[in-house]
Amino acid sequence: xxxxxxLVRADTLVVTWPDTTSTSFPTIWLRDNCPSxxxxxxxxxxxxxxxxxxxxxxxxxxxxxxxxALRYEDDHVSHLPVALLSAHRPGQPAADAGVIAPKLWRxxxxxxxxxxxxxxxxxxxDQHLKSWMENLAAFGLTIVDHLEDRVSAGIDVAQRIGFxxxxxxxxxxxxxxxxxxxxxAYTSVALPLHTDLPNQEVPPxxxxxxxxxxxxxxxxxxxxxxxxxAEDLREDDPEAFRLLCEVPIPFRFHDRDADIAVHEPVxxxxxxxxxxxxxxxxxxxxxxxxxxxIMPAYYxxxxxxxxxxxxxxxxxxLKLKAGEMVVFDNRRVLHGREAFDPSSGFRQLRGCYVDxxxxxxxxxxxCRDIGxxxxx
Amino acid sequence: xxxxxxLVRADTLVVTWPDTTSTSFPTIWLRDNCPSxxxxxxxxxxxxxxxxxxxxxxxxxxxxxxxxALRYEDDHVSHLPVALLSAHRPGQPAADAGVIAPKLWRxxxxxxxxxxxxxxxxxxxDQHLKSWMENLAAFGLTIVDHLEDRVSAGIDVAQRIGFxxxxxxxxxxxxxxxxxxxxxAYTSVALPLHTDLPNQEVPPxxxxxxxxxxxxxxxxxxxxxxxxxAEDLREDDPEAFRLLCEVPIPFRFHDRDADIAVHEPVxxxxxxxxxxxxxxxxxxxxxxxxxxxIMPAYYxxxxxxxxxxxxxxxxxxLKLKAGEMVVFDNRRVLHGREAFDPSSGFRQLRGCYVDxxxxxxxxxxxCRDIGxxxxx
Numbered sequence: 001x002x003x004x005x006x007l008v009r010a011d012t013l014v015v016t017w018p019d020t021t022s023t024s025f026p027t028i029w030l031r032d033n034c035p036s037x038x039x040x041x042x043x044x045x046x047x048x049x050x051x052x053x054x055x056x057x058x059x060x061x062x063x064x065x066x067x068x069a070l071r072y073e074d075d076h077v078s079h080l081p082v083a084l085l086s087a088h089r090p091g092q093p094a095a096d097a098g099v100i101a102p103k104l105w106r107x108x109x110x111x112x113x114x115x116x117x118x119x120x121x122x123x124x125x126d127q128h129l130k131s132w133m134e135n136l137a138a139f140g141l142t143i144v145d146h147l148e149d150r151v152s153a154g155i156d157v158a159q160r161i162g163f164x165x166x167x168x169x170x171x172x173x174x175x176x177x178x179x180x181x182x183x184x185a186y187t188s189v190a191l192p193l194h195t196d197l198p199n200q201e202v203p204p205x206x207x208x209x210x211x212x213x214x215x216x217x218x219x220x221x222x223x224x225x226x227x228x229x230a231e232d233l234r235e236d237d238p239e240a241f242r243l244l245c246e247v248p249i250p251f252r253f254h255d256r257d258a259d260i261a262v263h264e265p266v267x268x269x270x271x272x273x274x275x276x277x278x279x280x281x282x283x284x285x286x287x288x289x290x291x292x293x294i295m296p297a298y299y300x301x302x303x304x305x306x307x308x309x310x311x312x313x314x315x316x317x318l319k320l321k322a323g324e325m326v327v328f329d330n331r332r333v334l335h336g337r338e339a340f341d342p343s344s345g346f347r348q349l350r351g352c353y354v355d356x357x358x359x360x361x362x363x364x365x366x367c368r369d370i371g372x373x374x375x376x
Numbered sequence: 377x378x379x380x381x382x383l384v385r386a387d388t389l390v391v392t393w394p395d396t397t398s399t400s401f402p403t404i405w406l407r408d409n410c411p412s413x414x415x416x417x418x419x420x421x422x423x424x425x426x427x428x429x430x431x432x433x434x435x436x437x438x439x440x441x442x443x444x445a446l447r448y449e450d451d452h453v454s455h456l457p458v459a460l461l462s463a464h465r466p467g468q469p470a471a472d473a474g475v476i477a478p479k480l481w482r483x484x485x486x487x488x489x490x491x492x493x494x495x496x497x498x499x500x501x502d503q504h505l506k507s508w509m510e511n512l513a514a515f516g517l518t519i520v521d522h523l524e525d526r527v528s529a530g531i532d533v534a535q536r537i538g539f540x541x542x543x544x545x546x547x548x549x550x551x552x553x554x555x556x557x558x559x560x561a562y563t564s565v566a567l568p569l570h571t572d573l574p575n576q577e578v579p580p581x582x583x584x585x586x587x588x589x590x591x592x593x594x595x596x597x598x599x600x601x602x603x604x605x606a607e608d609l610r611e612d613d614p615e616a617f618r619l620l621c622e623v624p625i626p627f628r629f630h631d632r633d634a635d636i637a638v639h640e641p642v643x644x645x646x647x648x649x650x651x652x653x654x655x656x657x658x659x660x661x662x663x664x665x666x667x668x669x670i671m672p673a674y675y676x677x678x679x680x681x682x683x684x685x686x687x688x689x690x691x692x693x694l695k696l697k698a699g700e701m702v703v704f705d706n707r708r709v710l711h712g713r714e715a716f717d718p719s720s721g722f723r724q725l726r727g728c729y730v731d732x733x734x735x736x737x738x739x740x741x742x743c744r745d746i747g748x749x750x751x752x
Contacts, residue, residue, distance in 0.1 A: 011672070024668040028675045033663055044560050044659035050682055055672075084663075091667035093626070093639070163542050168737070184420050201733050202578050248647065250469070259740035260733055263469070271624065283420035287409055287460075291467035292400040296387070296431075299404045306426055357577050357636055361544070364635035 001086045006061040006068065013061055013070065015085055023089045027058040030070055033088070034078035097367035098360030100137035102332070104228040106314050114316070115139055118146040119157055119325075129160055130366040133359070136206065140329035141223055147210060147323050151350050154210025154325045162358025165204050167197060168258035175209065175349040177342050182255040184283055188216075188342045193224050193309045193334035196353075198279030199251035199260050204353035207330040211320035215345030221326060222336040223316045226278035229308040230267050240301035245269055247298055250286030251279065261286065266305060277331045280305070309334060320349070331356070377462045382437040382444065389437055389446065391461055399465040403434040406446055409464070410454035473743035474736030476513035478708070480604040482690050490692070491515055494522040495533055495701075505536055506742040509735070512582065516705040517599055523586060523699050527726050530586025530701045538734025541580050543573060544634035551585065551725040553718050558631040560659055564592075564718045569600050569685040569710035572729075574655030575627035575636050580729035583706040587696035591721030597702060598712040599692045602654035605684040606643050616677035621645055623674055626662030627655065637662065642681060653707045656681070685710060696725075707732070 005016035013030060016022040037047025057073035068085065070078045087094050105113070115135035121128035122144065136142045147153040155172060158164060164171040169183070177188045184191060197203045209221075234241040244266040252261035268277035290298055308314055317338075320326065328335060330353065340347055381392035389406060392398040413423025433449035444461065446454045463470050481489070491511035497504035498520065512518045523529040531548060534540060540547040545559070553564045560567060573579045585597075610617040620642040628637035644653035666674055684690055693714075696702065704711060706729065716723055 012668070026668055026671045026675070029664060029671055032675070039560065039659075045661065046659075049658065049675075050679060050686065054676065054679065088663045088665060090665060090671055093665045094663070096637070098635075098637070166539050166542065184415060201731075254740075257741075258737050259474075259744070260737045261472070261474070261740075282425065283415075283422075285421065287464045287470070288405060289464060289466060289469045292388070292402055295402045295405055295466055299402070299408070299425075300430065303426060303430065310426065355577075361634050361636045364630075364637075365633075368635070 001082050002066070003063060003068070003082060003085075006063060008058055008061050010057045011055060013058060013068075015068075017086070023085070025085065025090065027056050027072070028052070028054075029090065030058065030078060030080065031056050031072065031076070033080070033084065034076075035080070035084075036078070096360075096364070098364045100134055100363075102140060102227055103138045104231065105139060105141075105225050106228055107224075107312060107316055109316070111316065111318055114318075115142045117142065117144055119144050119148070119153065120146065122157055122160060126366055126370055130363070130370065133161065133363055133366070136327055136329070137359070137363070140225060140227070140332040142327050143318070144325045144327060145323060147325055149212070149323065151210075151212065154208050154350055155352055157325065157327075158206075158208045158352050158354050161206070161354045161362045163354070165353040165355045167200070167204060167353070168253070168260060172350060172352045175351055176347065183253075188340050190339040191336045192282060193222055193315070193336040194281040194283065195226065195278055195334055196281070196330050197253070197260075198264065198281050199253045199262055199284055201262055202355070203277075203279060204330050205356035206327060206354045206359055207335070208325060208327050208352050208354070209320075209335075210325040210350045211322055212348045212350055213322055213346045214320050214348075216340040216342060216347040217344040218338045219340030219347045220317045220319045220338040222338070223318070223326075223328065224309060224314040224334045226280065226332050226334050227275050229305065229314055230275045230278060233305055233308065237301070237304055239297075240304045241267070243294070243298050243301040244305060247290050247294065249288055249290070249302075251281065251284055252286040253284050266302070278334070279331075280309070280334060282306070377458050378442070379439060379444070379458055379461075382439060384434055384437050386433045387431065389434060389444075391444075393462070399461070401461065401466065403432050403448070404428070404430075405466065406434065406454060406456065407432050407448065407452070409456065409460065410452075411456070411460075412454070472736075472740070474740045476510055476739075478516060478603055479514045480607065481515060481517075481601050482604055483600075483688060483692055485692070487692065487694055490694075491518045493518065493520055495520050495524070495529065496522065498533055498536060502742055502746055506739070506746065509537065509739055509742070512703055512705070513735070513739070516601060516603070516709040518703050519694070520701045520703060521699060523701055525588070525699065527586075527588065530584050530726055531728055533701065533703075534582075534584045534728050534730050537582070537730045537738045539730070541729040541731045543576070543580060543729070544629075544636060548726060548728045551727055552723065559629075564716050566715040567712045568658060569598055569691070569712040570657040570659065571602065571654055571710055572657070572706050573629070573636075574640065574657050575629045575638055575660055577638055578731070579653075579655065580706050581732035582703060582730045582735055583711070584701060584703050584728050584730070585696075585711075586701040586726045587698055588724045588726055589698055589722045590696050590724075592716040592718060592723040593720040594714045595716030595723045596693045596695045596714040598714070599694070599702075599704065600685060600690040600710045602656065602708050602710050603651050605681060605690055606651045606654060609681055609684065613677070613680055615673075616680045617643070619670070619674050619677040620681060623666050623670065625664055625666070625674075625678075627657065627660055628662040629660050642678070654710070655707075656685070656710060658682070 007014040013025045060071045062069045067079045117132045248263040270276045383390035389401045436447045438445045493508045624639040646652045
C-alpha cells in the first residue's frame with residue numbers, strides 16, 4: 001500500500017490513494033494516533049490527549065517508504081505507517097473479521113440446507129472450527145453431529161469458542177420433564193417458537209442443545225429465522241414493524257431465586273437500520289404497559305409477528321437423534337418443540353450458551369492466526 | 377383497593393378509582409391478562425393470543441368484592457383482581473423495587489459521605505444486605521470494611537448479591553504489578569479515571585475491589601461520578617453532550633487470547649433521556665472512525681468530558697486499608713489510582729464483578745421477602 005499524493009493543510013492531511021480516491025485526516029486525529037503514544041507492552045494508549053493543543057497545526061508531510069513523516073507547529077514529529085492510514089479512513093469503519101452478514105432463510109431451505117459438521121474436527125482443528133463458526137454466524141443455525149455419548153460432549157464444542165454464559169438456570173441445563181418445573185421447558189408440553197431469556201439485559205447469545213436421548217413419541221425441534229420474519233414484516237406491514245422496533249414491552253421471569261425483568265422492544269435495529277436482535281417469548285412477556293392509545297395498534301403488530309411464527313413458510317422441523325447437537329443464535333433464531341409423550345421413551349437435551357462477545361472474539365483470533373480466506 | 381365506577385365500551389373498560397382518576401383498559405388487554413391463561417405451576421402464560429379475535433367485544437363488567445367480572449361477546453368470562461388492574465395501568469409502568477434513583481455526587485461529598493458498612497452483617501442478615509445494596513444503587517459507590525483477611529472475603533460479599541461475571545480476565549482478578557502485563561492495571565503506573573471493559577457489549581456492572589495490602593508509597597484510589605460529569609456537561613455544553621450520546625466510538629482490547637471490540641457512545645441515555653451508562657477508557661478506546669466532517673467537533677466534545685475527569689471538583693481520593701473493599705457501579709462511577717512505588721511495599725487488590733441483572737434481581741427478591749420499607 002502506498003499513497004500518490006499528500007496535501008497539507010493546518011487542520012487536515014489529505015491523502016490520495018493509488019485508486020485516485022482521497023481521504024481527509026484531521027490533524028487532531030493524526031496526533032492522537034501517533035505511534036509514540038502507545039505502551040510498548042500492552043499497546044494501550046499512553047498519550048494524554050489533553051496535553052495536546054485543541055487545534056494542533058500540521059506543517060509538513062513527507063512519504064518515506066511505507067511511512068508518512070508529519071511535522072507539527074510544536075516541533076513534534078509523527079511517523080505514521082501508510083498501512084495505519086489506509087486501514088483507518090475516517091467515516092469508513094475498519095474491516096472486522098468478527099462481523100459476518102446474515103444469510104436469511106425460510107422453511108424451503110429444508111433440513112438438508114442447514115450447515116452440518118462433525119464434532120471431532122471442530123475439537124482439534126482451528127480451520128474446521130472457523131468454517132463451522134462462519135456458517136453459524138451466517139445462517140444462525142447449524143447441526144453438529146457424531147458427538148460422543150457423554151453429557152459433556154456438547155459443552156466441549158461450545159468451549160472451543162469461549163467460556164459458558166451463566167444465567168439463573170446455571171451454566172448448563174438439562175431439558176427434561178421435571179416434577180416441579182419453574183419453566184415450561186421442563187415439562188412435556190409443546191413449546192411454541194421463542195427466544196430464550198428475553199428478560200435479561202443481554203439474552204444469551206449462541207445456544208447449544210446436545211441430544212442425549214430422543215426416544216419419546218413427538219418432541220421434534222422447531223426453528224425459524226427471526227430476522228427473516230422481521231424483514232418480511234417490514235415489507236408487508238411497515239407500521240407494525242415500526243411499533244415492534246420502537247415500543248419496549250416488559251419481559252419478566254421470576255421464581256423463588258430470581259426476579260429478572262427488562263423493558264425492551266421485540267425487534268432491535270442497529271444504527272444502520274439492520275435487524276440485530278429478536279426478543280420473542282409469549283410465555284414470559286410481562287403485562288403490556290404501553291399507553292392505552294397505542295395498545296390496540298401494538299397488539300395488532302405483535303399478533304402480526306406471532307402469526308409469522310405459526311406460518312409453515314418459516315418453520316423448520318428437525319427430529320434430533322442422540323449424538324446430534326443444534327447450535328443457534330438465540331438472539332436471531334426462534335426455537336420450540338412439539339409436545340412429547342414422556343411415557344413413550346426418554347428425551348434429554350443438554351444445553352448451554354456462549355455469548356456473542358466470546359464468539360466474535362474467537363472469530364477474530366482465528367482469522368488473525370490462520371488467515372481470513374475461507375477454505376471452502 | 378377498590379373501584380368507584382366501571383364504564384363498559386365494546387373496545388375498552390374505563391375504571392374510575394377512589395381518587396377520582398380513571399384508567400382505560402383496552403378489551404384486548406383484558407383478554408390477554410385473564411388469569412385463566414396462566415400455567416398453574418410456572419405462572420408463565422399459556423393463553424394463545426392468536427386464538428382470540430383481533431377485536432374482542434366487552435359486554436359487561438361487574439364489581440364482585442376484590443374482583444371485576446367481565447363478560448365478552450364470545451361468552452368468555454374473566455375474573456380480574458382489582459389489585460391487578462390497579463398495579464398495571466396502561467401508560468404507567470408498574471413499580472419496580474429493582475430501580476433506585478441515583479443520588480449524584482461531587483468531591484465535596486468527601487470520603488465521609490460515601491456509605492460505609494461492615495462486612496459481617498451483610499453476610500448474614502438480609503436487612504443489612506438490602507440497606508447496603510440500596511445505598512450502592514443510589515450513590516454508585518460504597519465501602520465495605522472489617523473484611524476477614526483472606527483472599528475470598530470480598531468474593532463472599534459479592535456472592536450475597538449473585539454469581540460473578542466472567543470476562544476474558546477470569547471471574548476474579550488480582551490487581552498487582554506483573555512482569556508481563558497485558559493491561560495497564562497490572563503495572564505500577566498511574567491509572568487515570570476510567571470504566572472497566574467498555575469494549576464489551578455489556579461492560580461489567582458492579583465492581584468489587586478488596587484491599588488485601590496497601591503498604592506501598594502512593595497507590596491511592598480515585599473515584600468520580602460519571603453521571604454527574606455527564607449532567608454537568610449537558611448543562612455547560614449541550615452540543616458536546618449530544619455528540620457523546622450519539623456518535624459511537626470503537627473500544628477494543630486484544631491480546632493473545634481475546635480480541636473484544638464494540639462501537640458504542642461514551643454516554644448512553646434511556647428512552648426518557650436519563651443517563652444510564654458511561655463508557656470511558658482512554659487507554660482502550662480504539663482509533664476514532666467517525667466521518668472527518670464531525671471529527672474535530674467530536675474531539676472537542678470528548679476532551680470536554682475528559683477535562684471533567686481531571687477536575688478536582690469531581691474527584692475523590694481514598695487510600696484503602698487492608699480489610700476494606702470499595703464496591704462501585706462500573707457503568708457509572710469512574711475509577712483510577714495514583715502511581716505507586718512497588719519497591720516501597722506490597723499492594724494487592726482482589727477484584728470481581730456482579731452484573732446489573734443479578735443486582736436488580738436480588739433487590740426485588742429482598743423487597744418481596746422482607747418488605748420494601750427502608751429500615752434506615
